[in-house]
Amino acid sequence: MALPAHATIGERIWHYAFRIIVGVIFFFLLFPILTIIPLSFNSGEFLHYPLMGLSLKWYHSFLASGAWALAIENSLIVGVSSMVLATILGTVAAVGINRADFPGKQMLIALLISPMMVPLVITALALYLFYAPIGLNDTYIGIILAHTILGMPFVLITVSATLQGFDYNLIRAGASLGASPLRVFFKIVMPNIAPGIVSGALFAFAISLDEVVVVLFVAGPSHRTLPRQMFSGIREHLSPTFLAAATILIVVAVMLMLTLEFLRKRNEKFSTPPTGADAG
Amino acid sequence: MAGQVTQNMSLRQKLRRAERRKKIGAIGLITPLFLVMLIFYFIPIGIMLYRSVDNSEMSEILPHTAKAIQSWSGKGLPDESVYAAIVADMKKAYPDRTLARVGRRLNFDKVGFYSLLLKSGRKVAKLQGPPYKDALIKIDKKWGDHTYWTVLKRGLQNTTWLYLLASLDLRYDDNNRIVKVPDEQAIYLAILGRTIYISASVTILCLLIGFPIAYFMATTSTRTRNILMILLLLVFWTSLLVRTLSWIVVLQNKGVVNSILMSLGLISKPLELVFNRIGVYIAMTHVLLPFMVLPLYSVMRGVPPSYVRAARSLGATPIVAFFKVYVPQTRAGIGAGSLMVFIQALGYYITPALVGGPKDQMLSYFVAFFVNERVNWSMASALGVLLLVLTGSFYLLFGRRVNVANIKLG
Numbered sequence: 001m002a003l004p005a006h007a008t009i010g011e012r013i014w015h016y017a018f019r020i021i022v023g024v025i026f027f028f029l030l031f032p033i034l035t036i037i038p039l040s041f042n043s044g045e046f047l048h049y050p051l052m053g054l055s056l057k058w059y060h061s062f063l064a065s066g067a068w069a070l071a072i073e074n075s076l077i078v079g080v081s082s083m084v085l086a087t088i089l090g091t092v093a094a095v096g097i098n099r100a101d102f103p104g105k106q107m108l109i110a111l112l113i114s115p116m117m118v119p120l121v122i123t124a125l126a127l128y129l130f131y132a133p134i135g136l137n138d139t140y141i142g143i144i145l146a147h148t149i150l151g152m153p154f155v156l157i158t159v160s161a162t163l164q165g166f167d168y169n170l171i172r173a174g175a176s177l178g179a180s181p182l183r184v185f186f187k188i189v190m191p192n193i194a195p196g197i198v199s200g201a202l203f204a205f206a207i208s209l210d211e212v213v214v215v216l217f218v219a220g221p222s223h224r225t226l227p228r229q230m231f232s233g234i235r236e237h238l239s240p241t242f243l244a245a246a247t248i249l250i251v252v253a254v255m256l257m258l259t260l261e262f263l264r265k266r267n268e269k270f271s272t273p274p275t276g277a278d279a280g
Numbered sequence: 281m282a283g284q285v286t287q288n289m290s291l292r293q294k295l296r297r298a299e300r301r302k303k304i305g306a307i308g309l310i311t312p313l314f315l316v317m318l319i320f321y322f323i324p325i326g327i328m329l330y331r332s333v334d335n336s337e338m339s340e341i342l343p344h345t346a347k348a349i350q351s352w353s354g355k356g357l358p359d360e361s362v363y364a365a366i367v368a369d370m371k372k373a374y375p376d377r378t379l380a381r382v383g384r385r386l387n388f389d390k391v392g393f394y395s396l397l398l399k400s401g402r403k404v405a406k407l408q409g410p411p412y413k414d415a416l417i418k419i420d421k422k423w424g425d426h427t428y429w430t431v432l433k434r435g436l437q438n439t440t441w442l443y444l445l446a447s448l449d450l451r452y453d454d455n456n457r458i459v460k461v462p463d464e465q466a467i468y469l470a471i472l473g474r475t476i477y478i479s480a481s482v483t484i485l486c487l488l489i490g491f492p493i494a495y496f497m498a499t500t501s502t503r504t505r506n507i508l509m510i511l512l513l514l515v516f517w518t519s520l521l522v523r524t525l526s527w528i529v530v531l532q533n534k535g536v537v538n539s540i541l542m543s544l545g546l547i548s549k550p551l552e553l554v555f556n557r558i559g560v561y562i563a564m565t566h567v568l569l570p571f572m573v574l575p576l577y578s579v580m581r582g583v584p585p586s587y588v589r590a591a592r593s594l595g596a597t598p599i600v601a602f603f604k605v606y607v608p609q610t611r612a613g614i615g616a617g618s619l620m621v622f623i624q625a626l627g628y629y630i631t632p633a634l635v636g637g638p639k640d641q642m643l644s645y646f647v648a649f650f651v652n653e654r655v656n657w658s659m660a661s662a663l664g665v666l667l668l669v670l671t672g673s674f675y676l677l678f679g680r681r682v683n684v685a686n687i688k689l690g
Contacts, residue, residue: 011598022496025489026508029515029569032526035536039529048534089313096309100302112313115321119627119671121644122328123321125664129331129657130324145320152313210519213629213644217651227521234525234634243529246522253517261513 033250040243047238058244068245070222071229077140078225079208082147086204089148090155091197095189097156098163113153123150124217131218138220146214151204158203162196162267195263206256209249325668332661335440338385341378342369346436354433354456357426363412366432367404374401382435388656389442389452390431396422427454443662468646472666475642478560478632479625483572485565486621487614490572494613497573498580516570524634527563528554531635559635567631568624572617579613619678626671643667 003015040059044052062068097109115123127146128137136142166189174184190197212227219228226249230242339346344365352358373379379401386393403419417424434440434452445451445458449466453459460466493512497505515523530536531553538550553559583606591601607614629644643663650660 014598018492018496022493025493026511028489029566030511032523032530032566033515033518035530036522036526046534047529047532048539049536089316093310093313096306099309100299100306102303102306108310108314111322112317117623117671117675118325119629119644119667121627121629121647122325122664122668125647125651125660126324126328127320128651129327129661130320145316149317149321152317156313206517210521212521213648216648227519230521230525231630231634234521234528238525238528242525246519246525249519249522253519253522254514257510257513257517261510 036243037247037250040240040247042240045240047240047243058240059248062241062244062248065241067224067229068226068241071224071226074140074223075209075226078143078147079205081140081144082151082208083201083205085144085148086151086155087197087201090152090200090204091159091193094156094159094163095185098160109156112156115149116153120150120211120213124214127214128217137218138223140223142218143215143223143225146218147204147208147211150211150214151207154203154207155197155200158200159193159196162193165267166192195267199260199263202256202260206253209252328661328664331657332443332665333439333441334658335385335435335442336438338382339436339438341373341382342366342436345369345432349429349433349436352429352433354430355426357413357424358429360411360413362429363416363423364410367407367412367416370397370401370404374398374405384656385658386431386435388446388659389435390428392422393428393431396420396428430454430456440658443658444665446659447662447666468663468666471641471643471646472670474640475626475667475670478557478564478640478642479622479628481561482564482568482625483618483622485561486569486572487618489565490569490576490617491614494573494576494580497577498583499585512570512573515566516574520567520630523567524563524631527559527566527635531559531562554635556637557640560632560640563631563635564625564628568621571620571624575616575620576610576613579610579616583609615678619674623671623674623679626674627667643670 003012007015038051039047039049041054041056042051043055043057046052093112097105123146127142131137131142136145170188170192171184174188175181179187209225210227212225212231215223215225215228216231219225224232226245230245233239233242345362348362348365349358352362370379373382379397380394383394383397386397400416400419400423404416407415422428431452434442434456442452446461447468449461449469450458451461493508497508497512500508532538533550533552535553537553538547541547542550553562587605587609588601591605592598596604626642627644628642629648632640632642633645633648644667647660647663647667650656650663
């Protein structure tokens with residue numbers, strides 16, 4: 001979209017004005033996130049500029065406080081467990097879905113990915129009512145299963161996407177050479193769809209790490225996760241410790257995103273790229 | 281000939297068998313996930329739907345009354361047997377502390393029932409023997425008012441529409457007819473309207489600021505596009521709570537925005553930018569913008585530039601060419617992005633709860649409110665049903681051609 005040599009003055013003005021508009025919008029997108037990172041290193045306890053000096057004390061108070069440490073631990077327990085469960089269940093089901101056509105397949109897929117679209121508060125309330133009589137509220141198992149449900153659709157979709165580029169003749173070749181179905185799965189299918197599985201797993205982990213509504217309903221004080229701990233404090237006593245926590249979460253998000261982009265690029269190299277969107 | 285036919289048959293049979301085996305294998309692989317989802321997702325949602333109308337608890341606590349009141353026609357006062365039944369039930373339920381639960385539920389239908397039941401429950405223990413009718417009316421003359429008995433009869437049925445009606449600002453009147461609640465008590469339709477209004481406003485804001493950047497990204501050089509895509513995905517991946525927290529810090533009275541505006545001399549005292557509707561619009565637009573940009577961008581990538589060029593060479597002004605030729609070709613992206621933003625906005629809870637004021641809360645907030653503050657699961661479920669129906673109907677109306685899965689994955 002370079003400016004052609006014959007552009008009129010009006011076109012020239014619009015060309016630059018449009019770039020300024022786009023710049024302003026991206027500024028709007030990044031500005032709040034970039035604002036809080038320096039503030040988390042502030043030696044004063046105010047949440048505004050100018051900085052009083054640089055210090056790591058809020059990171060220290062974040063990592064040293066019992067409540068935050070518990071929240072980190074809980075987030076890791078819940079995140080990793082639900083990620084593993086969602087990845088196993090989602091991968092196996094994705095292989096099944098892509099293996100054969102059967103009546104009602106589209107309907108089934110729509111049902112399986114519905115947790116993505118149903119408002120979180122409904123999932124939260126439904127699980128809370130379901131857990132109450134069977135004693136699963138205020139337990140790790142309850143939260144882990146809830147997050148498994150929320151993360152699983154992402155695994156299902158990413159694995160299905162890589163399976164679409166997968167050559168099923170490889171399975172036949174493996175079987176004809178005498179490998180058992182299980183051996184074919186682990187030696188042939190798995191290595192080929194690994195990028196999809198890893199992407200799905202990372203999505204499931206990120207969903208769990210960010211989720212607060214369901215935790216708000218079904219978790220007790222001793223099972224508070226990181227976002228839950230942040231939620232309860234934000235309106236009451238917002239301190240720079242929260243900004244330290246937020247900065248760490250931003251770093252985690254950047255790492256997750258870069259890993260996923262790497263996997264996506266790699267996957268595109270190995271399979272035929274879909275038309276229309278190369279990086280979307 | 282005959283041998284060939286049987287051979288063909290058996291080949292076809294073999295093929296069919298192999299197909300069937302494949303199908304069974306596929307279903308077998310899906311089953312574990314489906315079972316987990318059935319137990320931990322679909323059944324719970326079914327329970328929520330059921331909870332919004334379930335009233336069986338009442339006849340369990342007041343079993344004799346529930347039975348005896350069936351014979352009452354609804355006109356005048358019930359006879360002695362019904363009074364005897366409720367005295368018997370209260371004598372048991374009051375010390376069990378279950379009477380308060382009944383009272384709370386009936387109070388939802390008719391204010392005053394809670395105190396009536398607790399007061400009577402305390403006093404019936406001293407009643408000696410029948411007749412009870414006059415004795416109860418002596419304890420409280422409300423027992424001689426047939427409207428309370430109408431409410432009680434309605435309240436002892438195993439299902440109730442009370443909560444679903446309440447979620448639409450409707451109630452029963454003294455003659456068992458469905459009527460609107462008085463204006464000063466009506467709140468839920470206003471909340472429903474507010475939920476739709478905020479969601480629609482956020483969708484329009486997202487479209488207005490998402491369209492230019494999607495267009496720029498779709499038409500610029502690969503290098504710039506990749507950088508912008510990474511920046512967009514960075515925002516997309518940053519935790520919702522972190523982004524909401526950032527806006528509170530940025531928009532507060534002493535926040536960056538206010539201090540810049542004040543140091544420029546544009547304002548003399550800080551603007552109220554957060555804990556009100558402005559904050560909700562800003563934060564929600566920020567959070568939901570990627571869901572608008574990503575589908576728009578992927579559609580725009582497929583729009584050939586030749587049509588706009590053709591329009592320009594035929595004499596259309598740039599503005600006409602853009603709106604008449606370019607925009608219609610991006611309709612699929614506009615539709616998909618708007619639907620994604622709108623439907624997600626309908627269910628938003630965390631962001632409005634943190635950056636909004638009391639008048640900016642949406643349906644989800646009240647679902648949580650009735651669970652956590654009021655411990656009224658029936659009303660929470662009824663509002664949940666309302667939200668589910670609202671989201672589901674928009675999705676069914678417009679969602680056919682939208683690939684939700686791809687957009688959600690960024």
